[in-house]
Amino acid sequence: MAETRKPVVIEHEEPKQTNSRKGSYIRDSASRVMQIAQVHGLDAKLQESAPEKSLLERAIQRQKKRQEQRQLNLEQILKYAHASCRDETAGEPDADWLYRFFDMAQDIHNSSMQRLWSQVLKREITNPGATSMKALQTLKDMSPKEAQTLQRASSLACSFGGDNSRKLLLGFKAQGGFFGFKKEATNAVNLGSYQMPYSSLLHLIELGVLLGTELESGEIEFDPALLVNYQGKQLSLQPMSKGMRLLYYRFSPTGDELCRLLGNKPNMGYYDQLVALLSQKFTLQTDVTSTVDHTV
Numbered sequence: 001m002a003e004t005r006k007p008v009v010i011e012h013e014e015p016k017q018t019n020s021r022k023g024s025y026i027r028d029s030a031s032r033v034m035q036i037a038q039v040h041g042l043d044a045k046l047q048e049s050a051p052e053k054s055l056l057e058r059a060i061q062r063q064k065k066r067q068e069q070r071q072l073n074l075e076q077i078l079k080y081a082h083a084s085c086r087d088e089t090a091g092e093p094d095a096d097w098l099y100r101f102f103d104m105a106q107d108i109h110n111s112s113m114q115r116l117w118s119q120v121l122k123r124e125i126t127n128p129g130a131t132s133m134k135a136l137q138t139l140k141d142m143s144p145k146e147a148q149t150l151q152r153a154s155s156l157a158c159s160f161g162g163d164n165s166r167k168l169l170l171g172f173k174a175q176g177g178f179f180g181f182k183k184e185a186t187n188a189v190n191l192g193s194y195q196m197p198y199s200s201l202l203h204l205i206e207l208g209v210l211l212g213t214e215l216e217s218g219e220i221e222f223d224p225a226l227l228v229n230y231q232g233k234q235l236s237l238q239p240m241s242k243g244m245r246l247l248y249y250r251f252s253p254t255g256d257e258l259c260r261l262l263g264n265k266p267n268m269g270y271y272d273q274l275v276a277l278l279s280q281k282f283t284l285q286t287d288v289t290s291t292v293d294h295t296v
Contacts, residue, residue: 041065070106073114077105080118081125091128098124100133104140113144119261135257138208146207152195153204154259155267157251158230161217166259168201168249169228169274173216174281175243187277188247194270201249209255217246225285231266235275237282244281 027035037043041062044051051058093101101124105117120139123130142150157166171188191197204210220226225236251259278284 069109073108074102074106076111077108077114077118077121080115081121084118084122088126090125093121093124093128097133100136104136107140110144113147116147116261123261131257131261132254135254138254139258142207146203149196149200149203150207150209150255150258151262151265153200153210153251154262155231155265156191156194156196156270157259158228160226160228160246165253166251166256167215168196168210168251169230170214170247170249171274171277172281173245173247174241175245187280189270189273189277193273194267204255209252209258211250211252213249215248215250217248220244220246220282230271230274231264233266233271234287235278236285237278240281240283 034043034046037046041058044055044058053061101121105114105121108114108117117139120131120136139147153168154166156168158169159166160169168191169189170191174187191201201210205212219242220237220239222238225238228235228237275284275286
């Protein structure tokens with residue numbers, strides 16, 4: 001059964017600015033450095049007078065403030081996780097996994113990312129072993145902006161064939177010809193129209209969540225029809241001629257895990273364009289169900 005969980009929306013939070021004057025202004029770099037130093041307790045050498053506290057006292061104070069913020073981060077994540085629970089059957093997360101989770105999650109400050117980490121925890125409680133340590137580390141190293149890129153890619157992902165791994169379906173390759181000469185024509189969706197230019201694909205490849213090679217399926221058979229699951233929507237494809245193949249990128253196992261955490265959030269513009277493109281060479285049926293497996 002397709003997952004239809006409510007998606008987590010990742011937002012990039014801009015730093016809050018407080019202005020002493022009415023209106024807004026652009027802060028110069030020196031003032032920004034001073035502000036950051038003051039917030040993090042590192043401004044002793046930037047003051048005109050000698051600091052009142054010793055170096056050790058300043059270090060202890062900074063570490064105390066950092067630990068307080070880490071505690072607050074974890075408490076907020078647990079609050080989000082608890083609020084999202086709906087009396088699901090719970091299991092017992094592995095103790096080592098839980099320790100690593102807290103160790104990584106304590107440094108997550110962005111509220112949208114905290115909500116995502118809360119879903120990681122909830123998923124592990126309801127399905128122990130669902131999220132690997134590698135996926136946790138990848139998520140920890142991911143900025144909110146990078147998570148947004150992954151979320152956009154996830155909203156374009158589908159699955160087809162014998163496995164349930166997520167793929168970015170680009171289009172198809174048709175093979176035809178005459179007098180013994182074969183000619184291949186490629187038809188693909190422009191992913192750049194959906195905020196997923198090639199540069200974003202390269203970024204996801206560098207993060208290790210998308211495999212680096214554009215793949216080509218085996219020849220699509222006339223019968224049985226090939227089932228495609230796009231964000232909970234079911235399509236069946238039957239080629240109108242021989243030699244039809246699908247073109248796609250495959251998410252890595254880690255990327256697949258993270259996409260499942262993000263939930264289903266279909267991009268209907270992409271879906272409509274994909275259906276229109278495939279309809280050129282395939283007979284399509286929508287919202288179909290089947291238990292037949294296909295290998296491509």
